[in-house]
Amino acid sequence: MHLVKVVEFGTSSDTDKDEDVKAYRSMRRKLIFSALFSFPVLVLSMGELVPGLKELLAELLPIKTNLFIQFILSIPVVFFFGSFIFSKGVKSVVKRKLNMFTLLSLGTSIAWGFSVVALFLPQIFPASLKMSNGLVPIYFEATVVIITLVILGQMLELLAHAKTNGAIKELLNLVPPTALVIRSGNEMVVPLAEVRVGDRVRVKPGEKIPGSVVTGGTINLNGSFIMIARKIGGDTLLARIIDMVNEASRSKAPIQRLADTVAAYFVQVVILVSLATLLIWGIGFSKWDHGIVNAIAVLIIACPCALGLATPVSIMVGTGKGAKSGILIKNAKAIEQMRRVDTLLVDKTGTLTVGKPKGTVLRGNGSYSDDDVLRLAASVDAFSEHPLAAAIVTAAKDKGLPLSDASDFVSITGMGVKARLNGHEVAVGNAKLLRELGGKSPYDEEYVRKLQDAGNTIMFVLDDSHIAGYIGVADPIKDTTKDAVRLLHEPKVRIVMLTGDNPVTAKAVAKTLGFDDFKAECMPEDKYSEVKRRQSSGAFVAMAGDGINDAPALAQADVGIAMGTGTDVAMESADITLVKGDLNGIAHAKVLSVLVMRNIKENLFFAFAYNAIGIPIAALGLLNPIFAGLAMALSSVSVLGNALRVKSIKLS
Ligand code: ADP
Numbered sequence: 001m002h003l004v005k006v007v008e009f010g011t012s013s014d015t016d017k018d019e020d021v022k023a024y025r026s027m028r029r030k031l032i033f034s035a036l037f038s039f040p041v042l043v044l045s046m047g048e049l050v051p052g053l054k055e056l057l058a059e060l061l062p063i064k065t066n067l068f069i070q071f072i073l074s075i076p077v078v079f080f081f082g083s084f085i086f087s088k089g090v091k092s093v094v095k096r097k098l099n100m101f102t103l104l105s106l107g108t109s110i111a112w113g114f115s116v117v118a119l120f121l122p123q124i125f126p127a128s129l130k131m132s133n134g135l136v137p138i139y140f141e142a143t144v145v146i147i148t149l150v151i152l153g154q155m156l157e158l159l160a161h162a163k164t165n166g167a168i169k170e171l172l173n174l175v176p177p178t179a180l181v182i183r184s185g186n187e188m189v190v191p192l193a194e195v196r197v198g199d200r201v202r203v204k205p206g207e208k209i210p211g212s213v214v215t216g217g218t219i220n221l222n223g224s225f226i227m228i229a230r231k232i233g234g235d236t237l238l239a240r241i242i243d244m245v246n247e248a249s250r251s252k253a254p255i256q257r258l259a260d261t262v263a264a265y266f267v268q269v270v271i272l273v274s275l276a277t278l279l280i281w282g283i284g285f286s287k288w289d290h291g292i293v294n295a296i297a298v299l300i301i302a303c304p305c306a307l308g309l310a311t312p313v314s315i316m317v318g319t320g321k322g323a324k325s326g327i328l329i330k331n332a333k334a335i336e337q338m339r340r341v342d343t344l345l346v347d348k349t350g351t352l353t354v355g356k357p358k359g360t361v362l363r364g365n366g367s368y369s370d371d372d373v374l375r376l377a378a379s380v381d382a383f384s385e386h387p388l389a390a391a392i393v394t395a396a397k398d399k400g401l402p403l404s405d406a407s408d409f410v411s412i413t414g415m416g417v418k419a420r421l422n423g424h425e426v427a428v429g430n431a432k433l434l435r436e437l438g439g440k441s442p443y444d445e446e447y448v449r450k451l452q453d454a455g456n457t458i459m460f461v462l463d464d465s466h467i468a469g470y471i472g473v474a475d476p477i478k479d480t481t482k483d484a485v486r487l488l489h490e491p492k493v494r495i496v497m498l499t500g501d502n503p504v505t506a507k508a509v510a511k512t513l514g515f516d517d518f519k520a521e522c523m524p525e526d527k528y529s530e531v532k533r534r535q536s537s538g539a540f541v542a543m544a545g546d547g548i549n550d551a552p553a554l555a556q557a558d559v560g561i562a563m564g565t566g567t568d569v570a571m572e573s574a575d576i577t578l579v580k581g582d583l584n585g586i587a588h589a590k591v592l593s594v595l596v597m598r599n600i601k602e603n604l605f606f607a608f609a610y611n612a613i614g615i616p617i618a619a620l621g622l623l624n625p626i627f628a629g630l631a632m633a634l635s636s637v638s639v640l641g642n643a644l645r646v647k648s649i650k651l652s
């Protein structure tokens with residue numbers, strides 16, 4: 001494997017990473033303009049509601065002119081700012097998957113179309129249908145207000161998304177954008193802006209390549225390579241892990257949002273009621289004109305204006321609440337899924353444990369001294385991103401050991417690392433790596449076993465095929481882990497540890513924490529297939545991890561949870577990121593999920609309730625714009641008020 005890969009190196013640019021922000025800004029622009037056009041329509045139509053205003057308006061504007069202005073102002077709202085609602089509505093019918101947009105398109109287009117006919121051809125309506133001013137009810141204001149509220153809801157959803165993604169990006173950028181540059185043989189860390197074209201830049205495994213021209217967001221997986229210029233080449237393990245991540249994200253069932261499901265039923269019932277209204281008035285009472293107008297009124301009042309808000313406001317308040325507690329939730333789907341999780345698969349190193357090992361045991365084997373072992377290991381691990389590697393390098397630095405020049409570094413995810421030092425192949429890793437590379441010399445197996453029983457992780461150091469020695473590190477369990485396990489066991493979540501570490505250490509840790517099950521010596525594929533296996537036997541799986549080796553499993557799980565303290569690739573594959581890596585966040589996310597979903601259901605009730613009451617009123621021919629306006633206002637206020645309650649809930 002070649003160390004030097006040639007990649008295109010560019011200055012960091014923030015343009016493409018902010019697509020979320022762009023989508024949000026575009027929707028915000030739509031909202032502002034839609035509101036600007038809708039507000040005067042609302043004022044012009046308020047004559048009926050506000051005492052005195054009617055007379056004042058009538059004095060200023062003849063009613064026909066007033067309505068004509070409303071008509072003109074409504075045009076851009078319906079045909080431009082809100083047009084996406086109608087294309088989604090049409091699509092839902094074409095695909096035969098009725099949803100919230102079917103209902104909203106149907107209601108608003110009929111309300112608008114009816115109003116246009118009523119304005120321009122009032123003579124086709126019989127006198128019995130006309131109100132005191134000689135006109136049939138006109139609903140321009142209802143149409144534009146509904147559309148504006150839907151846009152508001154969409155904007156809030158995009159805002160929640162952009163905010164969380166922004167927070168995750170900030171986390172990824174916590175480490176200031178620097179690059180490890182090699183100039184005239186010396187390695188130095190320089191700010192990204194100071195990287196010059198032609199510089200050699202070292203990228204450790206799992207790190208984001210510090211230059212965006214390099215296929216944005218590309219993550220280096222198993223090599224620690226040096227890049228100079230032009231383009232990154234495909235890399236076998238990289239390609240495999242990316243494949244697994246992609247496959248996993250594709251196969252995830254798309255969420256069928258609750259609002260859509262309810263709307264799909266509602267719209268069918270409404271159409272039936274509307275038809276029944278037409279037929280009963282027409283056949284039963286021989287009043288087809290009343291039948292038509294009332295059937296249309298049913299369709300208009302049934303259009304729930306707060307429907308577009310019901311889900312997004314709860315999600316937004318919920319994700320905001322999560323973010324305050326260090327839980328960054330990337331998508332609405334994760335909020336929905338989290339409450340259903342019954343199995344948590346969890347990585348060990350860096351997830352359950354601090355990942356900053358304390359206390360190192362060093363043993364030289366045969367003719368190797370303890371220092372030899374540490375120096376060899378650190379020389380190779382200097383290239384690695386692994387938490388255990390960092391501990392080894394720190395230990396060597398503390399002892400003032402000089403590191404040797406390494407070349408051909410390769411990270412064997414789940415096992416360890418190897419490189420060439422002075423013509424020798426030196427490897428550091430677990431027993432699996434030892435078996436793989438055929439390490440031969442005898443060593444004190446009993447002592448190793450004792451260390452492992454005490455929960456220590458053992459890394460063997462191989463010098464060609466000689467076992468030069470081993471390093472045992474005690475990686476302490478995070479203070480918060482025990483609490484988290486207790487919190488998760490309460491709602492009967494099965495917790496299973498999946499680790500790349502050896503079975504003895506794994507067993508010791510699993511026992512200390514009271515886990516239901518564990519699996520040791522897992523390769524990335526093993527973690528991934530374990531998630532799949534449990535899913536296919538009916539479990540609803542969350543996976544928590546921090547490393548490169550966890551990424552495919554994180555993407556495959558129903559909910560992937562990354563540690564904010566871990567690698568970039570883990571965070572990018574997961575749905576939720578725990579900023580400080582505190583596992584209590586998993587239990588809290590579950591509580592939040594239950595509460596947010598309940599809140600959404602309540603909101604849907606409020607969104608539909610007033611309209612449902614309006615349906616029989618409309619069918620009887622008693623609907624007037626005052627009631628329609630009141631229903632809209634009340635349902636929106638109830639929905640917003642209810643969603644804000646999520647702010648004050650306690651998660652722990
Ligand atoms: P986990 O799944 O528990 O997070 P990993 O799969 O990252 O653990 O690592 C598994 C084992 O492989 C470690 O316990 C360690 O023995 C070995 N290993 C992995 N990476 C390195 C490295 N860079 N240096 C030394 N040992 C490593």
Ligand code: MG
Pocket residue numbers: 347348349350351545546547
């Ligand atoms: Mg790990």
